Amino acid sequence: MMWSPPQPVRYFWLVYEITMQIPMGQVATYGQIAALIPPLPGEDPDAYRRLGPRWVGTALRNCHDKRVPWQRVINSQGKISLPAGSTAAETQRRLLEAEGVVFTASDRVDLKHYRWAGPDAEWLAANGLQ
DNA sequence: CGTTTGACTACGC
DNA sequence: CGCGTAGCCAAAC
Numbered sequence: 001m002m003w004s005p006p007q008p009v010r011y012f013w014l015v016y017e018i019t020m021q022i023p024m025g026q027v028a029t030y031g032q033i034a035a036l037i038p039p040l041p042g043e044d045p046d047a048y049r050r051l052g053p054r055w056v057g058t059a060l061r062n063c064h065d066k067r068v069p070w071q072r073v074i075n076s077q078g079k080i081s082l083p084a085g086s087t088a089a090e091t092q093r094r095l096l097e098a099e100g101v102v103f104t105a106s107d108r109v110d111l112k113h114y115r116w117a118g119p120d121a122e123w124l125a126a127n128g129l130q
Numbered sequence: 131c132g133t134t135t136g137a138c139t140a141c142g143c
Numbered sequence: 144c145g146c147g148t149a150g151c152c153a154a155a156c
Contacts, residue, residue: 004153030138050139050151057137073137077144081137088137106144 005055006043014129015059021123022072025099026116027109029076030056036118036129057081071095072116078108 005011014037022028034052039045060070071092075081082089084107093103101114124130 034138047151053138054136054151055138059137061137070137075137076139083137092137108144 004058005051006047007040010040011037011055012059012062014127015056016063016065016068017127018119019060019068019070019073021119022069022116024069025101025114027072027074027078027096027101027111027114028116028118029111030054030073030081031076032116032118033073036124038129074109078111080107 015033018033018036019028030053033056034048037048037052039048056073060068060073063070080089080092082092093107096109097103101109103109119129121130
C-alpha cells in the first residue's frame with residue numbers, strides 16, 4: 001500500500017469488525033468508519049483525522065474475508081468510490097441493490113435514508129472503543 | 131528527482 | 144448537482 005496507519009494490522013482489523021456490524025440494506029461512509037477508530041496513546045490524532053478515510057479504503061481494498069460486507073461502505077457523497085464503470089463498481093452496486101438499496105438518477109445513495117446509525121454503545125464497549 | 135496516484139473529504143461556486 | 148481545489152503522503156514511474 002502507498003501509505004499506512006501507524007498500526008496497519010489493528011486498524012484494518014477494526015475496519016473489518018466495524019464493517020461487519022453494518023446491517024443489510026444500510027450503508028456507512030469511509031469517514032464514518034474512520035471516526036469510530038481512535039488513535040492509540042502516542043499516535044497522532046491529526047493523522048487519523050486527515051488520513052483515516054483513506055486508510056479505511058485501503059483496508060477494504062485489501063480485504064479478502066468474504067464475511068465483510070465491503071459493499072456497504074461508500075463515500076461521503078453517497079456514491080461508490082471504486083472507478084466508475086469498472087466491473088468492481090458494478091458489482092458493488094448490484095450487491096447493494098440486491099439488499100434493497102436504491103440509487104438515484106445521479107448514481108447516488110440517499111444517505112439521509114440509508115446511512116447506518118453506527119454501532120450501539122454495548123458493541124463499542126465490548127470492543128474497547130469509546 | 132519531479133510528477134502521478136490512490137475504494138477520501140470539506141468547501142466554494 | 145457537477146466540478147475544481149486544497150490537504151494529504153509514500154510508493155511507483
